[in-house]
Amino acid sequence: MIRTNRRSIAAIVLPALLALAPPAAAHSPDPVLSGPLWAQDQNVRFRWRAGEAPPAAMQTAIKAAAADAGATRRSRAATFTPDPAGTSWINYGLDVGCGVNGLACFNRVSAPNSFTMSFREQGHVFDWGILRWCQLTANQPDGCYDAENIALDEFGHVEILNHHVNFDDQRDYLDAVVQAYSRAKPRVGWSAHAFGRCDVASLQRKYDVALPTSKYSTCLDLSTNLSIAASATYVPYPGSVTFTARLLVTDLAEYERLGGNPVSGRTVSIQSRLPGGAWTAVATMTAGPAAGSYVYRATQLQATADWRAVFAKPAGEGIRGASSPVVTVAVSGCTKPPCPLSVEAP
Amino acid sequence: MRELRWLLRAGPPIAALAAAAMLGSVALGTTRGVSGQAARTGPLGAGCAKATALVAAARAPVPVSPQAAAGEAAYAVRPRLGADGALAGQIVELGTAAATSVRLELPPESFAAGPFGRLVVVGVDDGRRSTLRAFDATRGCSWTLATESDVIRRATLDPAAGDVYEFRVDRETRADLGVWRRPLVGRAAVRVVAPLAADDRHGTTFSTELSWSADGDVLVVQSCGMTSCRTRLLMTADGGVRSVEADDQGEVIGLVDGLLIAYAACRGLPCPIQSVDVTTGERATLAAAAGLARIVATGAGPRLLHEVGGDDDRGLRLVDPVSAASASLPVDAPGWRVVATPSRAGGSERIPPGWAPLSPDGRATEPGQGTTLLRLEDGTTIELTGVTR
Numbered sequence: 001m002i003r004t005n006r007r008s009i010a011a012i013v014l015p016a017l018l019a020l021a022p023p024a025a026a027h028s029p030d031p032v033l034s035g036p037l038w039a040q041d042q043n044v045r046f047r048w049r050a051g052e053a054p055p056a057a058m059q060t061a062i063k064a065a066a067a068d069a070g071a072t073r074r075s076r077a078a079t080f081t082p083d084p085a086g087t088s089w090i091n092y093g094l095d096v097g098c099g100v101n102g103l104a105c106f107n108r109v110s111a112p113n114s115f116t117m118s119f120r121e122q123g124h125v126f127d128w129g130i131l132r133w134c135q136l137t138a139n140q141p142d143g144c145y146d147a148e149n150i151a152l153d154e155f156g157h158v159e160i161l162n163h164h165v166n167f168d169d170q171r172d173y174l175d176a177v178v179q180a181y182s183r184a185k186p187r188v189g190w191s192a193h194a195f196g197r198c199d200v201a202s203l204q205r206k207y208d209v210a211l212p213t214s215k216y217s218t219c220l221d222l223s224t225n226l227s228i229a230a231s232a233t234y235v236p237y238p239g240s241v242t243f244t245a246r247l248l249v250t251d252l253a254e255y256e257r258l259g260g261n262p263v264s265g266r267t268v269s270i271q272s273r274l275p276g277g278a279w280t281a282v283a284t285m286t287a288g289p290a291a292g293s294y295v296y297r298a299t300q301l302q303a304t305a306d307w308r309a310v311f312a313k314p315a316g317e318g319i320r321g322a323s324s325p326v327v328t329v330a331v332s333g334c335t336k337p338p339c340p341l342s343v344e345a346p
Numbered sequence: 347m348r349e350l351r352w353l354l355r356a357g358p359p360i361a362a363l364a365a366a367a368m369l370g371s372v373a374l375g376t377t378r379g380v381s382g383q384a385a386r387t388g389p390l391g392a393g394c395a396k397a398t399a400l401v402a403a404a405r406a407p408v409p410v411s412p413q414a415a416a417g418e419a420a421y422a423v424r425p426r427l428g429a430d431g432a433l434a435g436q437i438v439e440l441g442t443a444a445a446t447s448v449r450l451e452l453p454p455e456s457f458a459a460g461p462f463g464r465l466v467v468v469g470v471d472d473g474r475r476s477t478l479r480a481f482d483a484t485r486g487c488s489w490t491l492a493t494e495s496d497v498i499r500r501a502t503l504d505p506a507a508g509d510v511y512e513f514r515v516d517r518e519t520r521a522d523l524g525v526w527r528r529p530l531v532g533r534a535a536v537r538v539v540a541p542l543a544a545d546d547r548h549g550t551t552f553s554t555e556l557s558w559s560a561d562g563d564v565l566v567v568q569s570c571g572m573t574s575c576r577t578r579l580l581m582t583a584d585g586g587v588r589s590v591e592a593d594d595q596g597e598v599i600g601l602v603d604g605l606l607i608a609y610a611a612c613r614g615l616p617c618p619i620q621s622v623d624v625t626t627g628e629r630a631t632l633a634a635a636a637g638l639a640r641i642v643a644t645g646a647g648p649r650l651l652h653e654v655g656g657d658d659d660r661g662l663r664l665v666d667p668v669s670a671a672s673a674s675l676p677v678d679a680p681g682w683r684v685v686a687t688p689s690r691a692g693g694s695e696r697i698p699p700g701w702a703p704l705s706p707d708g709r710a711t712e713p714g715q716g717t718t719l720l721r722l723e724d725g726t727t728i729e730l731t732g733v734t735r
Contacts, residue, residue, distance in 0.1 A: 015609075033612070033616070034616060034618070035635055050724075055430065055431030058431070092431065093425050093427050093431075093433075094692075096422055099596070099609070099689070100552070100553040100555050100689045101553045101572060101573065101613075102613045105615075106614070106615075107615045107637075107658075108615070109615055109616045110656030110658065113657065114657065121425055122430075122431055123434075124454075125433075125455045126552040127499060127522070127549060127551045128552065129552055130454075136431065136432065157614050160536055163573060163613075180573040180574065180611065180613075180725075181572045181573065182572065187403070214670070224685045292466070
């Protein structure tokens with residue numbers, strides 16, 4: 001029997017060379033892979049590949065890693081849920097996607113529809129010796145690899161993360177789970193079950209943070225922009241003014257999804273000074289109605305003064321401090337001289 | 347897709363018919379060594395006794411047509427897992443697209459490489475010694491090539507020179523012992539590539555693979571850590587060794603016209619494919635986000651063939667490594683994947699120039715299961731259907 005179904009070839013000459021992205025500097029957010037992202041907060045469902053399911057203890061570890069990824073992403077990155085009807089699959093023991101090295105591997109060419117993930121079999125023989133998964137080895141001897149840690153690394157790849165670039169002395173190794181060289185027991189980091197801060201940093205850049213109140217990874221160093229507006233810049237004596245500040249992540253292209261984000265729930269103070277004088281803290285502004293807004297109502301104003309909002313760089317977060325421009329509020333119109341200051345209405 | 351049931355047509359190769367006559371897999375009933383096969387074929391393999399036949403088998407010409415390819419050597423390696431999920435051994439099947447000639451159940455530390463002409467090299471370590479054999483995959487007989495107390499991790503053949511190259515590690519320490527060469531027939535081995543020095547940038551070596559340049563004159567020795575790789579090139583003509591240590595080097599795909607073509611150090615797909623001029627170190631990106639890939643022979647010279655896109659929109663690109671010029675290549679075969687390099691695909695088969703093998707998952711098709719070939723010139727696919735055993 002001969003069946004023929006010939007298709008003509010539409011030869012398309014493609015552009016020649018595509019440059020690789022420059023390598024990330026040590027201690028930076030993880031580099032990222034090429035390819036499409038998942039949708040924000042997409043719940044990606046995976047199953048065990050038929051006939052190639054991992055042993056039960058490995059399944060438990062992989063499912064735990066999926067939960068770890070969701071719990072520690074600190075972003076709107078995808079989550080992963082086991083589901084027998086899932087379009088993504090994970091297998092064990094056959095590794096065409098893995099190549100010759102490594103303990104596990106992934107394939108995200110079909111993102112955002114599906115992914116695949118593969119784990120080497122217990123007992124796989126490498127040049128250095130025999131692979132032992134801790135979960136499949138009695139008493140978890142030194143030298144075994146933690147399947148939950150390795151699976152979390154792979155889920156990080158599936159998200160979009162590439163390997164973290166460590167300092168030469170590896171002192172920042174714990175900043176990322178997505179590592180070129182995962183560690184075996186008992187080396188530091190061998191059983192990390194949460195994304196590191198530099199993993200999170202790239203997930204935040206690519207997928208955004210969940211809320212304006214969400215903390216930015218300390219592996220980031222985002223500049224912020226603080227604006228201020230006064231309800232009036234000329235008030236009678238003794239007057240009142242409402243100041244509204246707005247704190248945003250500076251809108252820079254390299255910040256990707258984080259640029260322009262409103263930043264809520266932080267400490268923004270308001271300061272004032274008499275013209276030519278020194279700044280004095282007045283109060284901590286309270287949360288305003290809009291995301292990233294902070295308000296303060298100044299009452300009994302008796303003198304013209306400069307005002308500004310100040311956001312001090314917070315500890316434990318990867319955003320910089322900022323000061324707003326200065327707004328001058330003039331006070332005038334007193335009825336019982338001598339008035340403290342006399343100005344003309346604008 | 348054109349389906350060619352070649353046994354129903356005139357002209358299946360004689361060797362393939364012979365293989366078909368032998369038919370069936372040989373369940374060796376042992377998981378240690380190749381004793382079962384040895385019992386069947388004798389120490390040197392039935393019908394494979396003469397050394398001259400060994401060299402001739404290694405030099406069998408490349409098939410010129412898909413029909414001829416149906417009778418060419420093929421092999422596939424699959425892990426065999428125990429009830430506890432641990433690796434219990436490797437199953438190596440040898441034969442052609444039409445029939446399995448030998449099925450070997452081997453220990454975990456074993457491998458296969460090839461085909462070289464009609465030969466597939468099979469290495470087996472029983473925990474005390476390593477044994478290398480060359481099987482005539484079309485006939486199922488074998489020759490013993492070497493027995494060593496060191497662990498032979500990988501081996502390959504240079505059919506033109508009639509040499510065997512082995513990569514070895516120390517049995518106790520697993521230290522790299524370098525690459526050794528021995529004639530196919532006679533004489534002891536000599537070390538031709540020194541052990542690789544440790545390098546923290548790459549970490550412990552997970553795997554060292556041996557492959558050949560497109561011209562067959564340069565042995566590519568690539569050692570990979572958990573993620574990144576180092577490559578050394580042995581010029582077989584003069585014994586010179588050159589290192590290629592490009593940053594971010596991943597698994598090698600091929601060596602073409604002095605260009606080492608390799609993935610970046612990705613540990614997954616998609617992954618960029620880069621070329622490195624082994625003389626100048628100049629690098630170029632041949633694919634920004636590739637799936638499975640291999641080097642294919644064409645009338646215009648070797649080309650990089652790689653997947654692009656995912657399950658819903660997968661396509662192929664054919665790239666000239668030298669000029670980086672490329673063309674897209676739509677394929678009308680649902681669910682296909684490119685059969686990758688032998689080390690990644692777990693096997694290989696001999697195919698004619700101008701064609702590339704496809705399979706449902708990128709793994710090498712097991713002998714006797716037929717094969718799907720893609721004609722690079724016009725996108726035609728042909729299925730060589732295996733015989734029913």
